[in-house]
Amino acid sequence: MASGDNFGPNARLIDVVLDESIGRSTPDVEHERAVAIFDLLEENKFQVVGDEKSGPYKLSLSIMEGRLVFDVTRENGDKVATHILALGPFRRIIKDYYMICDSYYEAIKMSTPGQIETIDMARRGVHNDGSQTLMDRLSGKLDMDFDTARRLFTLVCVLHWRG
Template sequence: MSQTPDAPSRARLVAITLDEASITRGNANIEHEREVAIYDIIDANTFEVEGREGPFTLKLAVIEDRLHFIVDTEPVSGEHTLMLSLSPLKRVMKDYFIVCESYYKAIRTAPPSRIQAIDMGRRGLHDEGSRLLTERLKGKINVDYDTARRLFTLICALHWKG
């Protein structure tokens, strides 16, 4: 199905919600990070579920150390759940959190060259997490590079302790 240049893509997310039962609420900073991550994904994304036509809605849940992507189509036509083990992402996320903490401390007192070096490391870990997420979704959900980065940001925000 071809689209006109102004027609919205059907291979996209139009809404994201978090499962209240499995994802604990954090402090105001954590909630803000989650809201910004969701906004950024919805604002611009490519998200396509193999064998299904979108646009899509996504509900994220964390159950027994697995990330559940509960995908539905808009208008509603039946949920499809994809479960991913968080274990392969944990090392990258742990390193990412450590570097982020160093970055936030550095921006208060460190010289610009130090901040830039830490930020390069932070971006490298973010890229690694995004690539890993894309690989884990391959054959099930197709996302572009920017969407993978934004999803990794959201997953990190779900696990950030603040």
């Protein structure tokens, strides 16, 4: 996977759109989505492998027929690439992530700080696993740094949960 040294100055996302045809979810999930998009647009390293112009890009994420679709365009809307991934490798990670998130939200209401911290560490670990899986599955197609992959994995979870 690309390291930070391999990204040009325009190798970044300037807009991210989620497929809204699935509808809205719980307030917690919608909050995660909004924060992930905000953080992603504030700071990211992202490029299409083999694209000489190397960004900036707009990304549309959707789920179609049980597959995750990354549709990448330029600022002016010109298509750069579309990559479609099977969701199979993500299903267990996403399921585990949401189970831990549910536990985390419940723990915030009635648990000790130590218990909350333990659950949060587990949540971050599963999230990191999902982020690495996303980077691995997109290797050779889309390059990104790990922080960008983390934010994108959050958005994949939001899409999958609603889908």
